[in-house]
Amino acid sequence: MARQRYHDGLALRQALPGRFLPFLVGSMAFLAALALAGGIAAHGLSQRWTHGAGAVTTVQVPSPTDPATATAAMGQTPATRIDAVLATIAATPGITGTHRLSDAELRALLAPWIEQTGDASLPLPAVIELHTAPGQDVAASLLPRLQAQAPGVLMEHDSVWSDRLAALAGSLQACAGLAVLVVMTVAVCVVMAATRAGLLTRRQAIGLIHALGATDSYISGRFATRVGLLALWGGAWGSVLALPMLLALSHLAAPFTAMGDIPATTPDWRDVHAWAALLPPALLWMLVIVPPAAGLTGWATTQLTVRAWLRRLP
Amino acid sequence: MFRLHDVSYAYGGSQTGVAALSHVSLDVAQGEFRWLLGPSGAGKSSLLSILSLEVQASSGMVEILGVPVRQARRAGLARLRRRIGAVKQDFGLLPDMSVFDNVALPLRLQHRVEAEIAHEVHAIMKWVGLEHRLEALPPQLSGGEQQRVAIARAVIYRPALLVADEPTNALDERQAGRLMRMFHRLAELGTTIVVATHNDAIVAKYPAPTIELLHGHLVRDHG
Incomplete structure (x- = not known):
């Protein structure tokens, strides 16, 4: 019924449609997941190179x-x-x-x-x-x-190359961090633009409920909750869609990153445990964290955008 | 009640804007009913906008229901707005919300329970004679019906201050008479009411102290 749908006049389903924002945030989350995976992989390589065979100094005692x-x-x-x-x-x-x-x-x-x-x-x-x-x-x-x-006594010190490789891995990590920062900035801009469009769509209703005594925190909270949930939903889809690509990349990169046994063949697609074993725990955690991070970013961005917009009202 | 001291207001800013009110001072006590008179462009709507906190005075002191407006924080102004009812000339109804939801809006913003809201809305809509149009959308109503919905929304939460801009201009004589009787009843219960009008007949029929403006200046207080 209309009474339920337009409970307080803001009609946020009209102002912030449920497809556009999740699609954009999901795309950003997908890119962020790939960039973060790159950073985690670079960190793994860095650890392996700095603590592995390349960092060994050999001492010969005749x-x-x-x-x-x-x-x-x-x-x-x-x-x-x-x-x-x-x-x-x-x-x-x-x-x-x-x-x-x-x-x-x-x-x-x-x-x-x-x-x-x-x-x-x-x-x-x-x-x-x-x-x-x-x-x-x-x-x-x-x-x-x-x-x-x-x-x-003779010493052979081989850490020059491992140090250089560690520096390379550090650069890759920095690039991944920068990519995540760029993706987050774009996501914030997208959320701001969508929120402003929503505010313009419902400016008459916002002006009215403001005149009836709605506080800034009430109006911004209603918008932020809607955007936060849409961003959470989009972030979840982005993570889910990134998963197969990360599994495939992890399988390809296994010879370079594996500390133990390297799987000789591609695991059967039904063997969930074998595929999960390919992903480092940090990568799995990252996939879990991306959706709430997207939701929180959307919520905070919308709070600030709406509060700034409401300042034009007396 | 409200107090205005040396209040001026200009559209588009105090320096370069068009002056709408100049050095107006008023003191209206709790439970008073006042007519607000003056020709078009006299500043009546500007004064009502200041009293309903729709705009801020360019200069001077405005105190509404004991709250100095200029010193109040935004949350404090929002609380103050919940004690002020306003009937605007354009009615200010949301076209995509039903009559019920439009009238229920102030109570929902006060987080009242739905059963109580439904009871209050049905009672006030019965009083304005529109209890059969609760599910209609405002564009489906006549001008007079929309005006009655706007009045119902302004009084449903029994505001301490009620400002109305030409609230009878779309009503027939019988409806206007009912509205005036309700305003006087609300004033008896302690609501301060200011009604702007061009309708000399209704002012003559329901005599009350007046505030008269001309070219933004206060030319008569009380009367």
């Missing part, structure tokens, strides 16, 4: 079981060169992890050369992998201290 030079000179209990090197590394700030390769790992690493020469009894150095914190360059300060303990 004759590891010989006594260490410094301790022998000071007359202390003789320690082996490898023990002295490990103790020095453990006391060095900026190192997040160490791993001494076992003989088996070492021989596996050298297998192609040892098998070619046929000499399996060659004296092998001890090899230690150091994981450093991102941006930390400990080689310059650590090497002289290690050489004081064990002359002939």
Whole structure:
């Protein structure tokens, strides 16, 4: 009945039709979801590159079981060169992890050369992998201290490329953030334009209920609730529509981002768990958060737009 | 009640606009009925617009129902508007809302319960003789019927101040007489009423103190 539909005269279904705004906000949410996914993926790559193999510094200690030079000179209990090197590394700030390769790992690493020469009894150095914190360059300060303990120690520092890749990932994250900002700005402009059009459509009714004593907060609240719900609805559709595309992209990007096993084949389309496993948890949370964020943005934008418009009334 | 002291108003701003009211001072007590007289362009509608808070005076002091208008915050003005009823010359009805919804509007904005609203609307519409047109839309009504709907909406919440701009010009003599009797009854109950009119016959038939304007100046108060 008309009585229900035009409860307070604002007739918001006329002023703010239920298709136009959700479609536009949904499109914005879709783009925002893709941009955010890009940012999350870049963050994942950055983490992998800065904490992965590329960030490892390798220390070679020849004759590891010989006594260490410094301790022998000071007359202390003789320690082996490898023990002295490990103790020095453990006391060095900026190192997040160490791993001494076992003989088996070492021989596996050298297998192609040892098998070619046929000499399996060659004296092998001890090899230690150091994981450093991102941006930390400990080689310059650590090497002289290690050489004081064990002359002939070698260090190979490979974090230059990992640092560059991390910087690249950081740039990609910044681009994704900028894209999200642009999308949000456009969404805010769209909501403002739609709200102003709605205000103009119902300006006579607004003027009347204002004259009858409706407060600014009542009028802006009615508009904001309508726009907020439409934006929430549009945001939900945007997230739902973004999901298949993100799943497809995650499947394609799996070889670059997966920390564990990489699925060899495309999962069956009915296997929801297999597809869900492709998406990082942060991406899933992002898809959940986009609709309420769209609704909240729409609500706040409409509140400000309507209150500014009402200021022209006495 | 309301008090105006040295009030001026100009359309389009106080500096460059056209003067509609010049240095008007008035003091009308609670429960008084006043005719507002003057030829076209005298400033009657401007004065009513100031009293109904539709516009702000360009200068001077306006105090309505004990509230100094210029110092009041927007929320305070909204509360004040809920105590003022206004009947405008163009009726101010929303064309896409039924008569029932138009009349119920002030009560809905006060968040009254629907059963109470329905009771009040039926009672007032019976009084104005339009209880059979509740579901009609304003464009489906005659000018006189629209005027009665506008009057019903202005008085349904028993305002403390009622301003009416030519409320009888579309009514026949019998309806005009009923309206005047209702206005006087409301005044007896404490509503301050100001009615602008060109109808000398009705002023003569229902004598009351007058406010008379000419070219925006107050030329007679009380009478």
